[in-house]
Amino acid sequence: MTRRVLTVDDSKTMRNMVCFTLRNAGYAVEEAEDGAVAMRALQSNAYDLVITDLNMPTMDGLALVRAMRASPRNRATPVLILTTEADAEKKAAGRAAGATGWLVKPFNPQRLIEITAKVCA
Numbered sequence: 878m879t880r881r882v883l884t885v886d887d888s889k890t891m892r893n894m895v896c897f898t899l900r901n902a903g904y905a906v907e908e909a910e911d912g913a914v915a916m917r918a919l920q921s922n923a924y925d926l927v928i929t930d931l932n933m934p935t936m937d938g939l940a941l942v943r944a945m946r947a948s949p950r951n952r953a954t955p956v957l958i959l960t961t962e963a964d965a966e967k968k969a970a971g972r973a974a975g976a977t978g979w980l981v982k983p984f985n986p987q988r989l990i991e992i993t994a995k996v997c998a
Contacts, residue, residue, distance in 0.1 A: 880997045881905045881922070885915040885929040885941065886959070891982070895928060895959070898986040899993060912936025916944055919951050925997045931960035931967065939974045946975035955996045959984060 909915035931938040
């Protein structure tokens with residue numbers, strides 16, 4: 878069974894890099910440019926993993942994680958935050974919101990594949 882991943886980032890370049898990496902590893906990947914677009918996708922589709930940026934317009938990554946955790950449909954969906962932010966306070970806010978894990982950009986493609994496989998297992 879092919880695992881489905883939703884990547885959420887306001888940077889088209891970053892979405893392209895995540896999509897390329899994960900598609901080459903056999904994942905079905907869909908894209909959203911912010912948390913609001915992601916929530917619409919999550920209302921009609923099931924995903925095995927959501928990978929989101931932290932800083933985005935309209936709805937940021939933390940608001941997306943909180944909205945997912947408040948939704949019975951998406952409460953248990955794993956969420957990785959992929960961001961340039963690395964400080965402990967931001968990571969703690971991510972954990973408090975319900976994020977499953979944290980990756981810092983620029984990401985190592987092999988590490989992204991390994992973590993995705995682990996989270997989707």
